Amino acid sequence: MPLLLENLLLLLVTFAIGLAIGWLIWGRDTESF
Amino acid sequence: MITLITANWLLYLIALLIGVVTAFWIWAATGREASEVDNFDGDDGLLEKAGEPVQDPAPAPAPTPAPAPAPATPPAPKAAVAATAAAVAPKPAAKAAAPADAKPKIPDAVGEPDNLRLIKGVGPKLNTLLNGLGVTRFDQVADWKEAEIAEVDQYLGTFSGRITRDSWIDQAKFLAKDDIAGFEKKYGKL
Numbered sequence: 001m002p003l004l005l006e007n008l009l010l011l012l013v014t015f016a017i018g019l020a021i022g023w024l025i026w027g028r029d030t031e032s033f
Numbered sequence: 034m035i036t037l038i039t040a041n042w043l044l045y046l047i048a049l050l051i052g053v054v055t056a057f058w059i060w061a062a063t064g065r066e067a068s069e070v071d072n073f074d075g076d077d078g079l080l081e082k083a084g085e086p087v088q089d090p091a092p093a094p095a096p097t098p099a100p101a102p103a104p105a106t107p108p109a110p111k112a113a114v115a116a117t118a119a120a121v122a123p124k125p126a127a128k129a130a131a132p133a134d135a136k137p138k139i140p141d142a143v144g145e146p147d148n149l150r151l152i153k154g155v156g157p158k159l160n161t162l163l164n165g166l167g168v169t170r171f172d173q174v175a176d177w178k179e180a181e182i183a184e185v186d187q188y189l190g191t192f193s194g195r196i197t198r199d200s201w202i203d204q205a206k207f208l209a210k211d212d213i214a215g216f217e218k219k220y221g222k223l
Contacts, residue, residue: 007037010037010038014052015055018054018056019056021052022057027061028191
C-alpha cells in the first residue's frame with residue numbers, strides 16, 4: 001500500500017475514534033429529548 | 034505501520050482532537066439549540082400564559098399480561114396445563130405493574146399542573162415521564178433539595194443527571210414566581 005494512502009487511512013481512523021469519543025461524551029443522551 | 038505512527042504521532046493526535054471537536058460541535062453545541070427549538074414552539078408559552086396548563090394526555094393503560102403460552106406437548110393432562118398456565122401468568126403481570134407503580138418519594142404537587150416543557154432541557158418525552166412520576170408543577174421542582182433530586186434522578190433513565198446539568202431547580206424558581214423577565218435574562222427567551 002502506498003505510504004500516503006496508509007497515512008490517510010490512519011488519519012481517518014483516528015478522526016473516527018475522536019468522533020466516537022465525542023459521541024460517548026456528548027451525543028449519547030441528546031438523541032431523544 | 035508502527036514507524037508511520039511514531040513518525041506522525043502529532044498528526045494523528047490532531048486528527049483525534051479534530052474528531053472530538055467535531056463531535057462536540059455536532060452533539061453538544063447544535064444538539065442543544067435543536068432541542069430548544071423542538072421544545073419551545075410558540076404555542077407553549079402562549080397557552081401557559083393564557084392560563085391553560087398544557088398537560089400530556091393520560092398515559093396509555095398498562096399492557097395486559099400476555100396470554101399463557103399454548104402447551105407445546107398435547108399429551109400433557111389438562112389439569113397440569115392449567116396449573117402451569119396459572120403459574121406462568123402472574124409473572125408478566127407483576128413485571129408490567131412494577132414500573133407503573135414505582136414513583137419517587139417526593140412531595141406531591143398541589144394545584145393546577147404547569148407546562149414543564151417551559152423548563153429548558155425538558156422536551157415532550159421528559160414532560161410525559163415527569164407527569165407520570167407525579168411531577169407537574171414548577172413550585173414542586175423549585176423546592177427540591179439534594180435528596181429529592183437524587184430520588185427523582187433514579188427514575189429518569191437516560192435523562193439521568195439532567196436536573197442539575199440543566200439547572201431545573203433554578204429555572205423552576207423563576208417560573209414558579211412567574212418571573213419571565215428574570216428567566217429570559219438568564220436562560221434566553223421562553
